[in-house]
Amino acid sequence: MNIQHLMALNGDNAKLLEEIYQKYKENPANVTGDWAIFFHQLENEGNPPSNGTAGASIVPATGSPSYKTPPSGPQMGGKLSLSAMGVLNILNAYRRQGHLAANLDPLGINQPNRSFIETKLRELSQEDLDMIVDERTSGPGLGAVPLKEVLQWYEQTYCGSIGSEQYYLVDDEEREWLQIKMETTANSEPVSHNTRLRLFRKLFEADYFENFLARKYVGKKRFSLEGGETFIPMMDTLVQEAGRSELEHIVMGMAHRGRLNVLVNIIDKPASQIFAEFEENVDTSLDYADVKYHLRYSNTLKTESGREVKLSLAFNPSHLEAVNPVVTGSVRARQLLKNDTNRTRFMPLLIHGDAAFAGQGVVSETLNLMNLEGYDVGGTFHVVVNNQIGFTTLPNESRSTLYATDLAKGFQIPIFHVNGDDPEAAYRTMKLCLEYRQKFHKDVIIDLICYRRLGHNETDEPAFTQPYMYNIIKKHPKVINSYEKFLLEHTDVNKSELENIKKEAKEYLEDSFNETKKQKIKIKVDTMKGVWANYSKDPLDSQPATQILAEQEEKILHAITNTPDNFTPNSKLVKLLDTRKKMGKGEIPIDWGFAEAMSFGSILENGFHIRVSGQDSQRGTFSHRHAVLVDSNNGETYIPLNHISEKQGLFEIVNASLSEYSVLGFEYGYSLSDPSALVIWEAQFGDFANTAQVIFDQFISSSEVKWQRFSGLVVLLPHGYEGQGPEHSSARLERMLQLCANDNIQVCNCTTPAQYFHLLRRQILRSYRKPLMIMSPKSLLRHPKATSALDELMKKAFQEVLDDAEAAKAAKKVKRVLFCSGKVYYDLLEEKEKGKRSDVAIIRIEQLYPFPLERTKELIEQYKTANELYWVQEEPHNQGAWFFIKDIFDEMYKTRNALTFIGRKEYPSPAAGHVKVHQRQQKEVVELAFQ
Numbered sequence: 025m026n027i028q029h030l031m032a033l034n035g036d037n038a039k040l041l042e043e044i045y046q047k048y049k050e051n052p053a054n055v056t057g058d059w060a061i062f063f064h065q066l067e068n069e070g071n072p073p074s075n076g077t078a079g080a081s082i083v084p085a086t087g088s089p090s091y092k093t094p095p096s097g098p099q100m101g102g103k104l105s106l107s108a109m110g111v112l113n114i115l116n117a118y119r120r121q122g123h124l125a126a127n128l129d130p131l132g133i134n135q136p137n138r139s140f141i142e143t144k145l146r147e148l149s150q151e152d153l154d155m156i157v158d159e160r161t162s163g164p165g166l167g168a169v170p171l172k173e174v175l176q177w178y179e180q181t182y183c184g185s186i187g188s189e190q191y192y193l194v195d196d197e198e199r200e201w202l203q204i205k206m207e208t209t210a211n212s213e214p215v216s217h218n219t220r221l222r223l224f225r226k227l228f229e230a231d232y233f234e235n236f237l238a239r240k241y242v243g244k245k246r247f248s249l250e251g252g253e254t255f256i257p258m259m260d261t262l263v264q265e266a267g268r269s270e271l272e273h274i275v276m277g278m279a280h281r282g283r284l285n286v287l288v289n290i291i292d293k294p295a296s297q298i299f300a301e302f303e304e305n306v307d308t309s310l311d312y313a314d315v316k317y318h319l320r321y322s323n324t325l326k327t328e329s330g331r332e333v334k335l336s337l338a339f340n341p342s343h344l345e346a347v348n349p350v351v352t353g354s355v356r357a358r359q360l361l362k363n364d365t366n367r368t369r370f371m372p373l374l375i376h377g378d379a380a381f382a383g384q385g386v387v388s389e390t391l392n393l394m395n396l397e398g399y400d401v402g403g404t405f406h407v408v409v410n411n412q413i414g415f416t417t418l419p420n421e422s423r424s425t426l427y428a429t430d431l432a433k434g435f436q437i438p439i440f441h442v443n444g445d446d447p448e449a450a451y452r453t454m455k456l457c458l459e460y461r462q463k464f465h466k467d468v469i470i471d472l473i474c475y476r477r478l479g480h481n482e483t484d485e486p487a488f489t490q491p492y493m494y495n496i497i498k499k500h501p502k503v504i505n506s507y508e509k510f511l512l513e514h515t516d517v518n519k520s521e522l523e524n525i526k527k528e529a530k531e532y533l534e535d536s537f538n539e540t541k542k543q544k545i546k547i548k549v550d551t552m553k554g555v556w557a558n559y560s561k562d563p564l565d566s567q568p569a570t571q572i573l574a575e576q577e578e579k580i581l582h583a584i585t586n587t588p589d590n591f592t593p594n595s596k597l598v599k600l601l602d603t604r605k606k607m608g609k610g611e612i613p614i615d616w617g618f619a620e621a622m623s624f625g626s627i628l629e630n631g632f633h634i635r636v637s638g639q640d641s642q643r644g645t646f647s648h649r650h651a652v653l654v655d656s657n658n659g660e661t662y663i664p665l666n667h668i669s670e671k672q673g674l675f676e677i678v679n680a681s682l683s684e685y686s687v688l689g690f691e692y693g694y695s696l697s698d699p700s701a702l703v704i705w706e707a708q709f710g711d712f713a714n715t716a717q718v719i720f721d722q723f724i725s726s727s728e729v730k731w732q733r734f735s736g737l738v739v740l741l742p743h744g745y746e747g748q749g750p751e752h753s754s755a756r757l758e759r760m761l762q763l764c765a766n767d768n769i770q771v772c773n774c775t776t777p778a779q780y781f782h783l784l785r786r787q788i789l790r791s792y793r794k795p796l797m798i799m800s801p802k803s804l805l806r807h808p809k810a811t812s813a814l815d816e817l818m819k820k821a822f823q824e825v826l827d828d829a830e831a832a833k834a835a836k837k838v839k840r841v842l843f844c845s846g847k848v849y850y851d852l853l854e855e856k857e858k859g860k861r862s863d864v865a866i867i868r869i870e871q872l873y874p875f876p877l878e879r880t881k882e883l884i885e886q887y888k889t890a891n892e893l894y895w896v897q898e899e900p901h902n903q904g905a906w907f908f909i910k911d912i913f914d915e916m917y918k919t920r921n922a923l924t925f926i927g928r929k930e931y932p933s934p935a936a937g938h939v940k941v942h943q944r945q946q947k948e949v950v951e952l953a954f955q
Contacts (some may be wrong), residue, residue, distance in 0.1 A: 729827075802847075
């Protein structure tokens with residue numbers, strides 16, 4: 025009985041109560057489960073609701089647990105008593121807050137809080153306890169039994185080793201399904217003999233693996249799972265249950281704690297490979313790779329059901345939760361590639377630490393994506409390996425909530441807390457949660473509450489800061505020992521069965537260790553397989569042909585400038601479509617929006633899939649794209665680029681959550697799993713990319729050298745100084761360039777629509793994949809000179825450097841060469857034309873990295889009469905591309921100061937905050953370039 029029912033019993037709500045009751049009489053399924061139970065109980069007592077009813081309640085009391093006669097109170101027609109409302113009130117107390125009374129902490133430091141439950145129980149008399157409770161009220165499977173047996177059943181269900189938080193779920197079906205599942209077995213479903221042996225096997229393997237590494241590699245960091253070994257049999261349960269469901273592939277993300285254990289004992293990575301990594305058996309001439317507890321691995325396992333399940337553990341840096349959106353994005357791509365429309369065959373699994381889950385903002389940012397149309401993956405499975413400590417920080421020092429998982433409640437995610445010393449409870453919970461995910465296609469969380477037997481790493485001394493906790497841990501028995509004792513004393517498992525399991529586990533590790541030593545096993549790098557098999561690992565010198573045919577242009581033009589007959593676009597967009605028709609006919613120059621639409625269309629028409637996301641990507645922050653049209657009469661949408669031809673690729677463009685960190689991570693993960701798709705993330709303003717810096721640093725720029733993982737992700741970062749202030753000017757070009765090395769990424773700053781057109785096509789048509797960072801324009805979207813001729817799309821290709829066409833005609837007259845990149849070119853061009861300066865050449869570096877060194881040398885040679893070389897930028901001296909460019913020129917000329925800087929002076933902020941100041945500074949920069 026919930027508060028809704030209690031309020032309805034008030035006489036003022038008699039009419040409402042009669043209406044609900046009438047629905048129930050027509051069909052009990054017309055009302056929620058609680059109402060159905062309530063009315064069924066009343067009818068059994070012969071008292072259907074009537075006008076003027078009043079509610080009865082149990083008055084709470086304080087003090088130690090005791091039973092006494094409840095005070096008298098108003099009753100329904102003289103019959104409504106504890107049996108109808110009071111019992112449901114007590115049972116719902118278990119459902120709602122029984123988790124507080126559950127036995128969850130294996131160390132016993134955090135004791136169960138039974139105050140809420142005891143408040144309900146102490147009001148009961150012996151007569152109440154002996155009262156027979158109707159089978160509809162007692163719960164599924166109990167039948168008509170005394171109340172005391174019902175309470176004992178609910179104690180076992182909600183206050184044992186499993187604490188469930190599901191009462192707050194708004195969806196009645198989900199909440200009641202979970203309650204029925206748990207109450208049917210009292211969360212104590214019988215565990216078979218063979219299952220117990222399997223749980224023991226995985227538990228022993230987890231424990232012995234850590235002990236083995238500790239003996240063989242003394243003092244080496246391994247980030248032990250000791251204290252949380254139950255995680256391994258729980259994960260094994262997930263794999264086995266996946267084999268009995270539709271699941272085919274689980275993509276996992278986890279930090280370093282217990283990672284080696286998972287690799288060997290869950291994903292079946294050969295232990296010899298782990299030992300080779302400890303031995304560092306690697307070709308020292310290679311400078312790639314990461315520490316062993318960051319590496320990825322993938323394997324296909326045959327389960328007991330006979331079905332195969334693939335497991336992929338994603339690489340992960342030490343930014344503990346940064347991998348979350350990467351994994352979910354990867355799964356989204358796989359679901360599309362494999363036509364998993366129900367999202368039941370591919371599932372993301374994220375494994376968290378308690379301190380990281382509560383403290384890292386990317387966790388909540390990624391959770392927020394779960395129900396968004398462009399990011400739905402059918403539910404992410406979460407496991408928190410809760411050590412009840414961070415590095416040296418206790419829970420009360422690191423979070424403001426009772427549980428580490430509390431932030432997830434706001435997302436309507438059911439949470440199950442499990443005592444890490446109870447492997448069978450973990451087994452039951454895992455089965456229930458996977459079934460829930462597959463049925464309701466939603467996230468679910470298991471909070472495995474355990475402890476960390478050692479310090480943060482194996483050389484750390486935890487007793488320095490937590491002496492009390494670690495005194496308890498030293499005396500606390502290992503879970504493998506307590507479970508073995510339970511099996512031998514309380515089940516039909518015999519000692520010889522357990523000893524055989526131990527013997528096999530020990531022999532495997534010993535044999536693998538000897539194999540590593542004798543055969544000198546080398547570290548293997550798993551790369552360029554599956555969907556990546558047809559791509560080259562090394563960049564090729566040749567450039568793909570990016571021009572399009574006239575008939576292809578006509579087909580795309582028709583698609584992007586026409587709407588269905590019954591579709592009414594905004595009147596201003598009608599004008600936009602007409603303008604684009606003129607551009608497509610060559611009547612007027614093409615602008616940025618048209619070039620992008622044509623580039624997208626040609627890529628789609630070639631059969632490639634395109635995915636674009638960003639806060640305002642459908643319209644475009646600066647209203648230039650309008651990829652999705654909205655009917656002015658009914659709000660229906662139309663995507664012109666999805667109507668080019670029958671065999672075209674899918675165009676997916678998503679207005680994203682205002683979260684640069686998680687959304688960029690998601691798109692990066694997507695690009696890893698589908699290299700044949702053009703995946704684009706667009707920042708609302710380029711400056712906002714700084715909140716996603718972890719993804720740039722730890723994944724996009726370094727994944728190739730650390731993990732041999734490639735990506736063709738395109739990032740659009742609006743950049744340019746137009747007097748819009750510090751946060752709307754700079755995409756922090758200097759940071760992007762600082763990340764450049766070994767041809768890892770591409771950084772471009774285009775100045776014409778045609779250049780942008782060819783750059784996007786080059787990105788998808790190449791036989792290899794490298795991330796592409798584009799400093800995309802703002803004012804240039806509509807700048808009268810930032811246009812191109814239509815035939816440039818059909819004749820030319822992307823040029824990494826653009827020469828000054830006018831200056832080149834009389835190169836010998838040129839005395840000064842201005843090198844620049846991006847929007848500032850048009851300011852310089854205007855000044856040059858105004859002053860009729862034929863002695864100045866303006867060269868645009870369209871691709872800053874990899875730097876086009878040979879072409880730049882050719883142009884310098886072309887203007888060899890020039891004795892002044894300048895780099896001109898809008899950004900302050902300590903920002904932008906200056907220091908990157910300076911180093912290149914100094915190396916080119918083997919001397920310092922080969923190139924002179926022109927730009928704003930050093931400044932701690934990207935730009936001035938007032939338009940007048942900006943205009944003065946911009947004028948000074950441009951004038952100085954021609955003095």
